[in-house]
Amino acid sequence: MEMVHKDHLLAAVYRLFSVATFLLCILAELCVFVLHRHAALYLLPVCAMLLLLRRSGRCADINLVDFAYLRPPRRLRVTTPALLEHFRLIGCFDDGSVEFMSRVVEASGMCDETYFPPSLHRIPPSATHADAVQEVGALFFPTLDELFAKTGVPPSAVGALVVSCSGFCPAPSLAAVIVNRYRMRGDVKAFSLSGMGCAAGVVGVDVARGMLRAHAGSVQYAVVVSAEIVTVGWYAGKDPSKLLLNCFFRTGCAAALLSNTNGTVAAAPPAKYRLVALTRTNLAADDRGYASALREEDDEGITGFSIGRGLGGVARDLLRAHLPALGAEILPWQEKLRYAVALVRFDFHQRRSSSKSLRYEDDAPKPNLLAAAKHLCLPASGMPMIRRLAEGLGVGEREAEAALGTFQRFGNQSAASLWYQLAYHEAKGRVRRSDRVWQLGMGSGPKANSAVWERIVADDGGAAAPGADEGPWGDCIHRFPAREQPRAEFN
Numbered sequence: 130m131e132m133v134h135k136d137h138l139l140a141a142v143y144r145l146f147s148v149a150t151f152l153l154c155i156l157a158e159l160c161v162f163v164l165h166r167h168a169a170l171y172l173l174p175v176c177a178m179l180l181l182l183r184r185s186g187r188c189a190d191i192n193l194v195d196f197a198y199l200r201p202p203r204r205l206r207v208t209t210p211a212l213l214e215h216f217r218l219i220g221c222f223d224d225g226s227v228e229f230m231s232r233v234v235e236a237s238g239m240c241d242e243t244y245f246p247p248s249l250h251r252i253p254p255s256a257t258h259a260d261a262v263q264e265v266g267a268l269f270f271p272t273l274d275e276l277f278a279k280t281g282v283p284p285s286a287v288g289a290l291v292v293s294c295s296g297f298c299p300a301p302s303l304a305a306v307i308v309n310r311y312r313m314r315g316d317v318k319a320f321s322l323s324g325m326g327c328a329a330g331v332v333g334v335d336v337a338r339g340m341l342r343a344h345a346g347s348v349q350y351a352v353v354v355s356a357e358i359v360t361v362g363w364y365a366g367k368d369p370s371k372l373l374l375n376c377f378f379r380t381g382c383a384a385a386l387l388s389n390t391n392g393t394v395a396a397a398p399p400a401k402y403r404l405v406a407l408t409r410t411n412l413a414a415d416d417r418g419y420a421s422a423l424r425e426e427d428d429e430g431i432t433g434f435s436i437g438r439g440l441g442g443v444a445r446d447l448l449r450a451h452l453p454a455l456g457a458e459i460l461p462w463q464e465k466l467r468y469a470v471a472l473v474r475f476d477f478h479q480r481r482s483s484s485k486s487l488r489y490e491d492d493a494p495k496p497n498l499l500a501a502a503k504h505l506c507l508p509a510s511g512m513p514m515i516r517r518l519a520e521g522l523g524v525g526e527r528e529a530e531a532a533l534g535t536f537q538r539f540g541n542q543s544a545a546s547l548w549y550q551l552a553y554h555e556a557k558g559r560v561r562r563s564d565r566v567w568q569l570g571m572g573s574g575p576k577a578n579s580a581v582w583e584r585i586v587a588d589d590g591g592a593a594a595p596g597a598d599e600g601p602w603g604d605c606i607h608r609f610p611a612r613e614q615p616r617a618e619f620n
Contacts, residue, residue, distance in 0.1 A: 189345050189389040191338045192400030193582060196385040197276040198548050199268060200601030201244040205380065208241035209234055219253045221365040229369050233376040238512040238533075242605075243379040243540040248360045261297050261360045268356045268382035269307060275600075276352070276384045280398050284311035288348030289340035293322040293329035293544050295572070296424070296434075297358035307354065318348065326422070326572025327508050330355040330544035331580045334387070335407055341389040349390050349397075356382035357543035364433035371433030377511060379540030383548035402582035405565060406458045410451035411576045418443045422573040441517070443575055448521060451577040452496070459501040459565075459581050468496040495523035502567035502581055504560060506550035507532040509541050510571075534609035539601075544570060549601075551582075553609075556602040562587035 207215075212234060216227045246267070248260035269292075277284060290313070292303040301309075304319035313319075318340050322329050330353070337351035359380050364371045387404075390397045412418045421437040437443075456465070471494035498505075505528045507518055512533060519529035526533070531550040535542075539549055547568045554560050561584065568580045 189342055191341055191404040192388050192390075192585070193402040193404065194282070194350075194386040194388050194398055194400050195276070195280050196383060196548050196551070197272050197279060198383040198545065198552055198600060199272045199275075199381060201267070201380050205244045205247065205250070206241070207243055207245045207250070207379075209239070210241075215250075215252070221253060223367055226367050226369070226372060230372050230376050233373065237376060238537055239377075239379075239540050240537050242538060244381070246358075246360050246380050249363055254363055254365070256360050256363045256365075258299070261358050262299065264358050264360050264380070265297070265299075265303060265306060265356075268358075268380065269303075269354060269384075270310060272356075272382045272384045273307065273311070273352070273354070276386055280386050282350055282386060282398060284313050287313055287317060287350050287352050288344065289318040289320075289337055289351035290354075291320045291322065291333040291336045291351065292354045292356075293325065293333045294356055294358055295324055295326050295329060295543060297361045298323040303354075316347070318344070324424075325544075325574070325576070327510070327541075327543050327546070328570035328572030328574070328576045328578045330383075330547050331407065331568060331570045331578035332409070332576075333544075334385070334404070334580050335409065335578070337387050338404065338407065341387060345389055349388060351387045352384060353387065354382070354384045355544040355548065357545070362434060364431065366427045366429055366431035366433055368427040368433060368435070370435045370437065371427060373436050374434050377541040379542060381539055381542030381545045381549065383545040385548065399586055401584065401586050402566070403585045404580065405583045406455070406581040407579065408451065408455040408458060409576065409578045410447065410454060411574055412443075412447055412450060413574045413576070415446075418447065418575045421575060444518075444571060445521065447571065447575050447577045448518075451579070452498075452522075455579050456496050456498070456501070459567075460496060460498075461500055464497055464500040468494065498522060498567070499524065499528065502565040504554045504564060504566040505529065505531065506547045506554075506566065506568040508569065508571045509536040509539075509546040509550070511541070512536060530610055538605065538609055544572075552600060552602055553606070556600075556606040560584050 213227075213231050216222055216230055222230070246260070246264040248255045248257075248264065273284075290304050290307060292307065294303055297303070298321065299306075302319070302321040304321045307313070308317060308319055320333075320336055322332060322336070325332055333353040333355060337353050340348055341351055357378060357380075359378055362374050362378055364375055366372075388397070388400060417439060421440045421443040422435065424432065424434045426432050456468075460468075475494055505522075505524065507515055507529060509515065509532050515529055515532045515536065516526065519526065519532075531553040532546075534553055535546055535549045539546070542549065547570055551566060551568070554566065560566065564584045566582045566584070568582070570578045572578075
């Protein structure tokens with residue numbers, strides 16, 4: 130029987146059972162009333178109806194079955210010396226732009242093993258629509274092939290598909306490209322998200338969660354794909370605020386399989402993580418934040434992505450709005466109480482002080498986020514930004530290690546970086562059963578999105594053995610995070 134027919138049949142049987150149970154309860158109530166039985170018997174049908182309503186109204190747990198992430202072919206590797214030479218040879222940059230990008234790349238901390246798509250290895254680079262479509266196939270298809278092979282779930286079983294790619298939005302959509310490639314079922318709920326930057330991965334999880342809960346009877350699996358098509362993000366102008374993406378962004382792709390079954394259905398694969406919390410904050414209504422990062426044309430009419438000088442302040446304001454909402458959902462009550470008392474005491478001392486400190490925000494107490502999540506996946510937007518973010522969150526470099534190591538090894542891969550970081554924790558053998566992992570994505574808009582996962586399955590010995598990962602981290606995890614060489618300072 131086709132998977133789509135089976136799902137619809139099961140959903141119809143469940144609805145029929147619910148209606149039949151409801152009618153039997155009504156009939157039982159009438160019988161008790163007509164036969165003048167003891168009043169206590171009225172409670173039996175009422176309790177049965179309440180149990181039915183509770184079961185039908187309960188939100189199903191959303192689980193992460195597994196995920197896959199891509200290591201592009203070695204022939205696409207771009208070393209730092211080769212990239213700097215590339216900047217000089219392609220002929221579209223003046224000396225000032227080449228010098229600026231050279232200083233940024235040398236100060237970034239990226240190693241010589243990041244990847245560019247084939248179109249950007251050419252001289253001059255080619256950024257046509259056909260090149261972008263070719264990059265889509267080179268990223269999406271190997272990643273999805275690995276995901277379906279790892280989980281044993283066929284593409285025909287996927288009821289919802291969410292694809293996030295910020296800069297490339299073709300027609301037919303990227304989701305349609307995947308549906309066509311894998312001949313997915315006719316009622317698959319496909320979505321393509323664009324323009325959401327590095328925060329889009331968690332948005333995709335949120336959309337998939339909504340589909341799995343709203344269509345629990347017919348949708349058992351959802352796939353979330355996160356990637357950035359670097360070909361269309363290439364900027365060939367001279368505006369320094371738009372040149373940064375040429376320096377930081379690299380090729381990568383990740384795909385995750387979500388489910389609402391957790392092995393309760395026959396032959397369903399066991400899930401690795403359970404979604405504990407998902408929080409989204411959007412400050413696009415603020416003009417300063419909205420204009421801090423946007424795609425626009427320069428004075429010469431060349432389109433590029435601008436990063437404003439006030440982005441650091443926007444990110445700080447965004448976290449101030451996001452963290453209280455997230456903390457209220459995931460922090461244990463002991464930590465909430467401790468933080469509230471510390472905040473009241475700090476405010477009291479500030480009021481009594483004759484002159485308030487100019488660094489009020491830096492001196493104020495911070496909640497202990499590690500009380501809610503043991504492992505962190507942070508925006509991989511550059512080594513200084515990662516360290517600054519970790520400092521603002523009140524955590525050390527050990528907690529930011531996954532983001533630092535991922536940026537060193539793969540560069541900034543936009544929304545896909547969060548999955549590379551989760552794989553980093555697993556490859557290091559650190560994620561054990563009941564551990565929680567916090568994925569924080571921050572993107573243009575501006576928006577901050579968080580997903581907190583709890584490990585619900587244990588490998589031998591409670592965690593995966595270090596180096597057991599067979600993916601892109603498998604043969605190099607022992608080398609990261611790499612010790613940084615002294616580099617030129619860049620502000």
